[in-house]
Amino acid sequence: MDTDSDANTRSRLVDLASGRGVSLAALSALIGRNTTYLQQFVRKGSPRKLEENDRRILAEFFGVSENELGAQTRSDAVLAMKGAVRGATPAVRAALAEWADIPRLPLGASAGPGTIPAEEIPSGRLRFSNRWLKAQGLVPTMLSVIEVEGDSMEPTLRDGDEILVDGTPRPLRAGIHVIRLDDVLLVKRLETGPGGTLRVISDNAAYPGLERPMQDVEIIGRVVWKGGRL
Structure with missing residues (x-):
């Protein structure tokens, strides 16, 4: 209640x-x-x-x-979590420290015409080494994995590739990002343009680039890793 x-x-x-x-x-x-x-x-x-x-x-x-x-002065949830960790076996504690399970979101970031956003419920998890994430300056709770749809980012990203997206708020720098533009989710290369604009670029030369006011582009996160079939 x-x-x-x-x-x-x-x-x-x-x-x-x-x-x-x-x-x-x-x-x-x-x-x-x-x-x-x-x-x-x-x-x-x-x-x-x-x-x-x-x-x-x-x-x-x-x-x-x-x-x-909403935090309480003494959170029962925190105490229970600490107790559970203390009660875990050394092997379990070592496994928890070594790996981070990053949620997979089934809604693909389109590298083509665009995907209309819908409910995003994790459909599994992809495991990454905490040591590797730390070396990259990445925080597990800021990350998600999604699947690329379409060919506009070829050859960099192909249809079916999985990408690791970092949602940590940072100053914008050129690179590949997941964005929301005109109510669709896209994965595109971003560069700053003149007069407070952003260049929204497809790596596939068959797709024309866009230049939009910065406030029209919602940056969901930066793409920091990709995986896919050879």
């Missing part, structure tokens, strides 16, 4: 997002969730409470106390 505290948390999140000028979709990507996750939390109360790690990342991003986002 919803409580005043739950409602206050949702209201506070909306206020913080509005004050920073960031969308709930972008914040969802920040915590490694599908882009509708926080919209559902705010509008439908599902989930009822933010998970501990999601709450911590959001609080750090906004520079506020976790209490403002």
